[in-house]
Amino acid sequence: MRKLSVVVPCFNEQETIPIFYKELRIVLAKIANDYQLLFVDDGSEDNTLKIMQLLSKEDPKVNYLSFSRNFGKEAAMLAGMRHCGGDLVVVMDVDLQDPPALLPRMIEAIEKEGYDSVAARRVNRKGEPPIRSLFARMFYALISKLTDVEIMVGSREYRMMTRQVRDSILELNEYHRFSKGIFGWVGYKTKWLEYQNIERVAGGTKYSFWKLFKFALEGIIAFSTVPLKIASVFGIFFSVIAFFIIIVIIIERLWLSNPVAGWASIMCVIVLTSGLQMLFLGIIGEYLARTHMETKARPKYFIKEKKIDK
Ligand code: UDP
Numbered sequence: 001m002r003k004l005s006v007v008v009p010c011f012n013e014q015e016t017i018p019i020f021y022k023e024l025r026i027v028l029a030k031i032a033n034d035y036q037l038l039f040v041d042d043g044s045e046d047n048t049l050k051i052m053q054l055l056s057k058e059d060p061k062v063n064y065l066s067f068s069r070n071f072g073k074e075a076a077m078l079a080g081m082r083h084c085g086g087d088l089v090v091v092m093d094v095d096l097q098d099p100p101a102l103l104p105r106m107i108e109a110i111e112k113e114g115y116d117s118v119a120a121r122r123v124n125r126k127g128e129p130p131i132r133s134l135f136a137r138m139f140y141a142l143i144s145k146l147t148d149v150e151i152m153v154g155s156r157e158y159r160m161m162t163r164q165v166r167d168s169i170l171e172l173n174e175y176h177r178f179s180k181g182i183f184g185w186v187g188y189k190t191k192w193l194e195y196q197n198i199e200r201v202a203g204g205t206k207y208s209f210w211k212l213f214k215f216a217l218e219g220i221i222a223f224s225t226v227p228l229k230i231a232s233v234f235g236i237f238f239s240v241i242a243f244f245i246i247i248v249i250i251i252e253r254l255w256l257s258n259p260v261a262g263w264a265s266i267m268c269v270i271v272l273t274s275g276l277q278m279l280f281l282g283i284i285g286e287y288l289a290r291t292h293m294e295t296k297a298r299p300k301y302f303i304k305e306k307k308i309d310k
């Protein structure tokens with residue numbers, strides 16, 4: 001068996017890390033004799049880093065990276081994937097919502113069935129606030145219409161891949177990362193495993209509704225230029241209408257001598273069109289802002305401390 005690296009982003013996870021570690025060791029002992037557990041501390045404010053340090057002292061298979069501040073889960077996954085040494089890499093959450101019980105099937109799919117990557121998706125969202133599930137469903141419906149990458153409903157960032165797939169993913173060097181899209185975009189033969197939603201073992205979610213909303217927007221803008229094109233479609237539509245209205249008004253004025261009344265209707269049109277103009281300027285602004293950030297090409301994170309065995 002090849003060496004397996006398990007990349008685990010953690011942000012304020014002092015309660016969950018020990019539970020995760022215990023559970024994962026049991027599973028890994030059965031399926032892998034050579035593995036590396038790479039925790040990424042995403043600028044936690046609690047004892048997350050201390051726990052990682054302790055674990056890595058006790059167990060040489062445990063490695064860690066620690067960021068200078070909170071850079072977000074995307075940055076943490078990226079850093080972990082860059083620094084891991086395994087021939088197989090798996091990215092998973094620390095809260096056991098990505099069930100370790102799937103790991104044996106993931107390894108089998110790659111080692112025996114010839115897949116390059118194995119992804120997981122939840123088939124339900126039991127235990128989640130209904131409003132969150134509703135918006136999530138809307139997001140998947142929208143993004144699958146707007147982009148050509150396949151983003152499965154309920155897909156997670158829980159994925160095992162060969163080193164080749166990992167290298168391809170790392171070649172995408174964008175600042176605004178949306179891994180759910182990137183994983184699909186690179187291609188390769190992927191197997192999907194389904195499972196029932198599991199609630200967090202301890203602690204609370206790190207994603208507020210607002211943070212999730214921004215994440216969704218990030219995903220759409222990173223993978224689709226359709227919103228930009230909608231502006232052109234609306235522009236053409238309204239120009240054509242305006243053209244006909246002008247003709248009608250000229251005819252009424254010159255031949256029918258019908259002075260046009262209607263302050264109210266003009267106001268409606270002005271308010272509508274200027275509102276739309278603002279909306280589309282806003283959309284263009286969103287893309288421009290991202291281009292601005294990409295051209296700066298800032299580092300996506302800073303590592304303050306690390307322990308990685310070669
Ligand atoms: N996480 C992170 N940085 C952040 C937010 C979250 O590394 O800024 C990690 C977190 O520790 C967990 C995973 O990302 O391992 C998923 O977070 P969470 O369980 O809070 O998200 P949810 O499952 O509620 O969507």
Ligand code: MG
Binds near residue numbers: 093095097200205
């Ligand atoms: Mg979670």
